[in-house]
Amino acid sequence: MEMEERDVVTFTDEEGNEFELDVIEYFEYEGQEYAVLMDLGEDDADEGEDTAEVYIMKIVQMDDDMEEFVPIEDDSLMEKLIAIVQRRFDGEEV
Numbered sequence: 001m002e003m004e005e006r007d008v009v010t011f012t013d014e015e016g017n018e019f020e021l022d023v024i025e026y027f028e029y030e031g032q033e034y035a036v037l038m039d040l041g042e043d044d045a046d047e048g049e050d051t052a053e054v055y056i057m058k059i060v061q062m063d064d065d066m067e068e069f070v071p072i073e074d075d076s077l078m079e080k081l082i083a084i085v086q087r088r089f090d091g092e093e094v
Helices: 075-089
Strands: 007-012 018-029 032-039 054-061 067-071
Touching (some): 018 054
Antiparallel strands (some): 007 018, 018 032, 032 054
16 A cells, blocks of 8 residues: 655744644646645544544745745635535545
């Protein structure tokens, strides 16, 4: 069985605390790349509970080596992206 390498991104909150998000999947919508990320800090949740925080962020290429994960502020766009992600996780073709 081959182990898949995880893609982990470190963020800093307003108080300067660092936290990590695990990239679950990358996808494109209308020519823009997005990432679905999950909060790694939710390890203490009870087994069987689906309480982990999931985020969708836009990926902006800064230069050849750097990309920035940007929160989505457009509610209408976010609703569309959530629907796409839900269909993908339900195994439907998008």
